[in-house]
Amino acid sequence: MTSAAALRSKKLQEQKARNERNEQQLELGIQELAAAQSPWTRIRDWWLPEQSILYDRVLLWLALGLLTFGLVMVSSASFPVAERLTDNPFHFVIRHCMYLVLGIALLATVIQIPSDWWFKGSGLLLLGALASLILVLVVGHEVNGARRWIKIGPMTLQVAELAKLFFVIYLGSYLTRRIDLVQENLREFIKPLVVLFFFAVLLLMQPDFGSLAVMVSIVVGMLFLAGARLWQFFAIMIVLAFGLTLLIIKEPYRMQRVTSFLDPWQDPFGSGYQLTQSLMAFGRGDWLGQGLGNSIQKLQYLPEAHTDFIMAVVGEELGFIGIVAVLLAVFGIVLRALLIGRRGLQIDQRFGAFVAYGIGIWFAFQALVNIGAAAGMLPTKGLTLPLVSYGGTSLLVSCVALGLLLRVDYEIRVASVKVAPRSGLRRRRATT
Numbered sequence: 001m002t003s004a005a006a007l008r009s010k011k012l013q014e015q016k017a018r019n020e021r022n023e024q025q026l027e028l029g030i031q032e033l034a035a036a037q038s039p040w041t042r043i044r045d046w047w048l049p050e051q052s053i054l055y056d057r058v059l060l061w062l063a064l065g066l067l068t069f070g071l072v073m074v075s076s077a078s079f080p081v082a083e084r085l086t087d088n089p090f091h092f093v094i095r096h097c098m099y100l101v102l103g104i105a106l107l108a109t110v111i112q113i114p115s116d117w118w119f120k121g122s123g124l125l126l127l128g129a130l131a132s133l134i135l136v137l138v139v140g141h142e143v144n145g146a147r148r149w150i151k152i153g154p155m156t157l158q159v160a161e162l163a164k165l166f167f168v169i170y171l172g173s174y175l176t177r178r179i180d181l182v183q184e185n186l187r188e189f190i191k192p193l194v195v196l197f198f199f200a201v202l203l204l205m206q207p208d209f210g211s212l213a214v215m216v217s218i219v220v221g222m223l224f225l226a227g228a229r230l231w232q233f234f235a236i237m238i239v240l241a242f243g244l245t246l247l248i249i250k251e252p253y254r255m256q257r258v259t260s261f262l263d264p265w266q267d268p269f270g271s272g273y274q275l276t277q278s279l280m281a282f283g284r285g286d287w288l289g290q291g292l293g294n295s296i297q298k299l300q301y302l303p304e305a306h307t308d309f310i311m312a313v314v315g316e317e318l319g320f321i322g323i324v325a326v327l328l329a330v331f332g333i334v335l336r337a338l339l340i341g342r343r344g345l346q347i348d349q350r351f352g353a354f355v356a357y358g359i360g361i362w363f364a365f366q367a368l369v370n371i372g373a374a375a376g377m378l379p380t381k382g383l384t385l386p387l388v389s390y391g392g393t394s395l396l397v398s399c400v401a402l403g404l405l406l407r408v409d410y411e412i413r414v415a416s417v418k419v420a421p422r423s424g425l426r427r428r429r430a431t432t
Contacts, residue, residue, distance in 0.1 A: 056409045059336040063387065063402050066329050070310075070388035070395075071100060076292060077313040078306035078390060080299050092306060092390055099392040103399030110403030115411055118404065119351045122173035126195070129166040132159040133202035140206075148206045158393040160203060160211040165397050167199065167215055168222075168358035169404075175226045176350040183227045192219055193236065209247065210381035214366055216240055221361035222354060225341070261379040277302040278309050278374050281316040289319030306390040308382055311374040326388065327371070334364040340409045347416050352408035359401045 071093075078092035085091070118125075132150075136159045140147040150157045171192055181188035196219050203212045220240070224233050248255060264272030264279070281297040284290060295316045298305040305313050314322050337360030344353025363386050370385040372378035384394040387402075 054410055054413050055406060056336060056340070059333060059340075059402075059406065059409070062329050062332045062336070066326075066333070066387040067100060067104075067399075069326070069329075070385075071096060072292070073310055073314055073317075073388065074306050074390045076295070076317065077298050077310055081306065084300065095392065096390055096395075099395045103396045106396060107399040107403040107406075110400050111407050111410070113407065115352050115355070115404070115408055118169050118355070119173050119176070122170045125166040126170040129159075129163040129170075130198060130202065133163055133199070133206075135159070137202070137205055146206055146208065148208055155392060158391070160206070160208050161393040161397040163199060163203075164211065164214060164218070164362060165401055167195075168218060168355060168362060168401075170195070171219065171222050172351050172354035172358055175222065175354045179226055179350065182223070183229070186232070189223070189228060189232055192223065204247070208382075210369065210383040213244070213369065213381060214362060214383065216244070217365040218358055218361050221365075222358050225357050226354070261373075261376065264376065274303050274309070274380065275376055278312040279376055281309075281312040282375060285315040285317065285319040285322075287320050289315070289317045289322060292317050307384060308370065308380070308389070309374050310385060310389045311371050315374075323371075326385075330363065330367045330386070334360045334367075337363070337405055340405065340412065343416070344408065344412050347412065349408075349412055349415060352411060356405055356408050359405050362401070363398075 074096045075093045078096075079089040082091040082093070083089040136150055137147060139150065140159075141149040141151050141156065143149065148158055148160060150159060174192060175182060178188050178191075196215060199215055200212050203209075203215075220233075220236060223236070261275065264275040266272060268276045277297055281295065281302060284296065290296075295305075295313050297316055298313050302309055302312060311323065311326070314326060318325075337356050341353045341356035341360065344350070344356060366383050366386055369378055369381050369383050370389070373380045373383075384391040386394065386398045
């Protein structure tokens with residue numbers, strides 16, 4: 001009897017201990033659940049990259065948001081000029097919708113293509129970009145003295161946009177294969193600059209100084225992130241700055257753009273007309289804007305309102321708040337691209353990492369130049385705002401770049417998947 005009572009008492013004590021442990025675990029789970037449901041935690045978890053999902057939802061939603069916003073603003077800004085040129089106010093809206101549907105289809109297709117395919121074909125893509133830049137000089141369509149477009153049926157292809165993407169892929173492949181030599185050997189460091197020189201010659205023959213400036217920023221940024229020595233970095237900066245200055249001084253129209261940018265009110269009805277009208281649009285917008293569709297400057301006053309100067313219409317109709325929202329969305333996409341690149345280098349996926357870095361630098365610099373030119377902070381370069389401005393080729397290539405970026409992120413996540421306690425906790429919550 002004594003042994004049976006002792007055994008029964010021991011079992012009761014063990015059961016009590018198990019119940020206490022279960023209560024502690026349940027209390028801990030409730031506390032974690034309550035913490036996870038706080039607004040700050042939700043925002044943090046939504047923004048920070050997670051391994052429990054296989055795609056970057058922040059990047060995807062920011063991109064879709066900008067594409068939708070771009071459709072609305074192109075519709076608003078293009079009605080007057082479309083009616084004047086084609087007697088159909090929806091002309092540019094219809095074309096933009098066509099490019100948007102095609103761009104989303106390309107994005108969905110590129111996500112399915114392994115990044116290794118781009119790595120192996122980087123050399124052919126580079127040769128294709130150079131060949132297209134040569135072809136446009138022979139059979140290209142000329143507009144306002146510039147030969148930058150090739151007509152393919154109802155579509156118009158701007159080959160410089162393709163050249164940017166293929167150049168990023170080539171440079172990512174080159175740095176993946178030669179990163180150690182680039183950091184140590186001056187000859188390997190100069191090779192991408194030689195390739196850039198050939199692109200520069202062909203782009204200046206169109207002429208397309210804006211696309212060349214974007215490529216220069218991509219080369220400088222990617223070489224710096226690849227670990228180039230500081231003296232090499234500063235040397236290339238000085239040489240490129242000297243070369244760009246000579247190019248500006250050599251061509252009168254480029255020099256005129258610089259002088260009109262410095263003082264647009266000196267000739268408000270001549271060389272400074274476009275910038276002064278853009279500044280008027282920003283001034284009328286104030287904090288909250290005049291309301292969607294209520295821009296006056298787009299009514300035949302501001303040239304290229306739906307392309308290069310769409311941010312002026314955004315500022316006039318949606319005000320300072322609208323401009324800040326666009327800047328935050330673009331900054332978010334660039335930041336996500338840089339985070340993807342950093343995580344790629346951490347797990348030694350160099351090609352995807354450098355491509356992500358290149359796309360981030362590309363989007364950041366082009367958005368900076370577009371918005372800076374519209375606000376009078378930089379000379380006009382004729383560059384579109386990625387994902388927002390009207391421009392078929394720019395929109396398609398930007399969607400392809402986003403698809404490649406999402407694919408790189410997916411492969412990085414798959415390569416670094418680990419069973420974490422947090423994901424296990426989420427699974428337990430789902431079952432309960």
